[in-house]
Amino acid sequence: MAEEEKDFIFSDICVEENLVYRKPDTLTDTELHYCPGCGHGVAHKILMEVVDELGIQNETIGVAPVGCSVFAYHYLNVDMQEAAHGRACAVATGIKRVQPDKFVFTYQGDGDLAAIGTAETIHAANRGENFLIVFINNGVYGMTSGQMAPTTLPGMVTTTSPFGRDTKIHGYPLKIANLVASLPGVAYVTRQSVHKPVNVRKAKKAFQKAFEYQKRGLGTCLVEIVSNCPSNWRMTPLESNKFVEDKMIPFYPLGDLKVPEGK
Amino acid sequence: MSKKKLMKGNEALAEAMIRAGCDAYFGYPITPQSEVIEYLSREATNRTGMVVLQAESEVAAINMIYGSAACGRRVMTTSSSPGISLMQEGLSYIAAAELPCLVANINRGGPGLGTIQPSQGDYFQATKGGGHGDYHLIVLAPSSVQEMVDYVLLGFELSEKYRCPTMLLTDGAIGQMMEKVELFEQMPRKTEFPDWATTGKPKDSDRRIITSLFIQPEKMEQINLGLQRKYREIEKNEVRYQTIDTDDADYIFTGFGLGARICTKAMELGRAKGYKIGVIRPQTLYPFPYDLYFEHSKKVKGIFDVEMNAGQMVEDVRLAVLGNTRVEFYGRMGGIIPTPDEILENFEKMFLQ
Ligand SMILES: Cc1ncc(C[n+]2csc(CCOP(=O)(O)OP(=O)(O)O)c2C)c(N)n1
Numbered sequence: 100m101a102e103e104e105k106d107f108i109f110s111d112i113c114v115e116e117n118l119v120y121r122k123p124d125t126l127t128d129t130e131l132h133y134c135p136g137c138g139h140g141v142a143h144k145i146l147m148e149v150v151d152e153l154g155i156q157n158e159t160i161g162v163a164p165v166g167c168s169v170f171a172y173h174y175l176n177v178d179m180q181e182a183a184h185g186r187a188c189a190v191a192t193g194i195k196r197v198q199p200d201k202f203v204f205t206y207q208g209d210g211d212l213a214a215i216g217t218a219e220t221i222h223a224a225n226r227g228e229n230f231l232i233v234f235i236n237n238g239v240y241g242m243t244s245g246q247m248a249p250t251t252l253p254g255m256v257t258t259t260s261p262f263g264r265d266t267k268i269h270g271y272p273l274k275i276a277n278l279v280a281s282l283p284g285v286a287y288v289t290r291q292s293v294h295k296p297v298n299v300r301k302a303k304k305a306f307q308k309a310f311e312y313q314k315r316g317l318g319t320c321l322v323e324i325v326s327n328c329p330s331n332w333r334m335t336p337l338e339s340n341k342f343v344e345d346k347m348i349p350f351y352p353l354g355d356l357k358v359p360e361g362k
Numbered sequence: 363m364s365k366k367k368l369m370k371g372n373e374a375l376a377e378a379m380i381r382a383g384c385d386a387y388f389g390y391p392i393t394p395q396s397e398v399i400e401y402l403s404r405e406a407t408n409r410t411g412m413v414v415l416q417a418e419s420e421v422a423a424i425n426m427i428y429g430s431a432a433c434g435r436r437v438m439t440t441s442s443s444p445g446i447s448l449m450q451e452g453l454s455y456i457a458a459a460e461l462p463c464l465v466a467n468i469n470r471g472g473p474g475l476g477t478i479q480p481s482q483g484d485y486f487q488a489t490k491g492g493g494h495g496d497y498h499l500i501v502l503a504p505s506s507v508q509e510m511v512d513y514v515l516l517g518f519e520l521s522e523k524y525r526c527p528t529m530l531l532t533d534g535a536i537g538q539m540m541e542k543v544e545l546f547e548q549m550p551r552k553t554e555f556p557d558w559a560t561t562g563k564p565k566d567s568d569r570r571i572i573t574s575l576f577i578q579p580e581k582m583e584q585i586n587l588g589l590q591r592k593y594r595e596i597e598k599n600e601v602r603y604q605t606i607d608t609d610d611a612d613y614i615f616t617g618f619g620l621g622a623r624i625c626t627k628a629m630e631l632g633r634a635k636g637y638k639i640g641v642i643r644p645q646t647l648y649p650f651p652y653d654l655y656f657e658h659s660k661k662v663k664g665i666f667d668v669e670m671n672a673g674q675m676v677e678d679v680r681l682a683v684l685g686n687t688r689v690e691f692y693g694r695m696g697g698i699i700p701t702p703d704e705i706l707e708n709f710e711k712m713f714l715q
Contacts, residue, residue: 180428190426192388222417222418
């Protein structure tokens with residue numbers, strides 16, 4: 100870009116009056132390390148917009164899992180703890196039990212939440228721990244480069260199910276959100292996606308509700324985001340969003356699985 | 363100080379935890395230490411508001427400890443050998459993230475599911491790391507119910523001073539036996555927390571991040587060097603031990619915890635027969651009193667190490683004496699406690715015949 104052109108953009112276009120979108124202070128300036136087209140970035144953004152809009156940045160503690168979002172604390176501008184693989188719900192229990200007046204959330208992948216961390220997830224929910232579990236379901240182990248996850252669809256090819264997930268060998272995909280929704284201590288379980296603008300708006304609404312319920316002490320909230328993994332699905336971002344629409348969502352239908360009583 | 367009270371080791375430990383102003387306990391039942399969580403469930407929350415939660419597993423318990431320790435709270439868990447094995451991953455994370463906390467291992471016989479009887483078979487696991495990576499726990503070895511009380515306070519203080527997870531390594535016998543104890547007065551729970559604690563990002567400064575992940579090798583090495591500096595500092599300042607009649611001793615009996623207590627009795631029997639025996643009892647197993655053994659090794663004819671395991675601390679004793687003197691070992695396993703007579707007899711066999 101020519102110098103003059105740059106000057107023009109910065110002095111005449113990038114001015115306060117023209118501002119239509121501002122990154123909230125709850126997100127840092129650090130560049131995301133996620134692959135192009137990955138849903139993690141959008142999920143981070145709407146989650147932190149909600150924290151910003153509710154004005155709870157200084158009373159929120161997040162738990163980053165092991166998985167692609169292991170570095171979430173680089174981006175989320177709130178106090179953060181990194182948890183061992185699968186242990187986010189136990190760590191969050193420790194945080195919330197000693198600071199019941201603070202807002203606490205975990206942000207976990209499907210391997211973290213529904214394989215190695217199943218016990219911690221189910222039992223935290225069964226105790227009705229009053230925090231938000233954000234569950235990013237991309238059907239694979241992203242960080243370790245695309246092995247089968249507990250949520251991998253039947254027939255879906257991954258590096259450890261190279262001939263497609265065979266339910267006779269690998270068992271069936273675990274709909275852990277449905278399991279969690281069946282527990283009495285749980286206030287709110289919803290399944291959303293971020294592959295289209297309309298879904299992004301709905302997912303953001305879900306986060307708003309979850310923090311509201313947490314404030315009211317209603318119990319565990321789980322927001323599942325049916326997401327994508329273009330790199331490990333070996334797809335372009337667009338193809339991956341189409342796969343979400345055509346394959347993932349029919350298996351993991353969107354919508355509320357549980358809402359607080361009287362709602 | 364209040365009057366002396368007759369208490370069971372595990373209950374004294376739990377009472378000390380409450381009085382030390384502990385904020386939270388997370389644990390999972392296992393013999394021979396389930397009295398701890400039972401006692402706390404009855405006593406703690408009513409008295410101090412302390413959180414007491416039965417976790418779904420020791421894996422969960424140690425990670426709850428991680429979460430609450432990272433909020434700057436005074437927190438503790440207890441378990442026995444198989445449960446402590448499950449906690450090793452969490453302890454490695456806690457050591458790496460430099461979080462203070464106290465863990466008691468009421469050691470039972472292993473390996474495997476083993477036996478519920480007392481053992482000292484977890485010395486290696488406690489003192490050499492136990493989990494992955496280069497780290498240490500500060501390890502205190504109580505040998506009486508009184509020390510179960512005193513070391514809770516000491517353990518919290520050391521772990522907070524160095525931001526280093528601390529372990530009380532004791533055994534089922536001390537956990538289960540009743541002795542007179544003097545308890546310290548109730549201390550208030552903390553109302554202010556360290557500035558590294560995740561209590562919500564302050565308005566005018568950066569967020570706090572508790573992590574053990576440092577992907578760049580150079581950074582990870584710096585973290586390791588920092589930990590090692592801390593361990594050298596602990597080794598310099600915090601070695602604790604007890605010596606009995608070592609001044610004129612020809613022979614040293616040594617052991618830790620209950621083993622050392624029985625050695626002391628065996629020493630008395632030996633002295634009555636005219637053998638000049640002294641006792642060394644390390645109270646800290648990490649840091650280990652290497653220098654103390656080295657100094658004595660130049661003066662004595664031999665060191666007799668007695669443990670309720672196959673010979674674990676004896677490796678540190680041998681390392682300490684640098685071949686200056688003869689070191690022999692006698693141990694019982696499987697939950698069997700050696701008697702003083704048996705110890706003396708074996709000493710005579712090994713050193714005097
Ligand atoms: C105890 C342990 N086992 C295995 C791993 C390796 N590991 C890191 S991330 C991961 C899978 C993460 O997948 P997921 O939770 O689905 O999150 P994603 O990366 O897809 O966002 C695994 C197996 C680990 N770090 N720790």
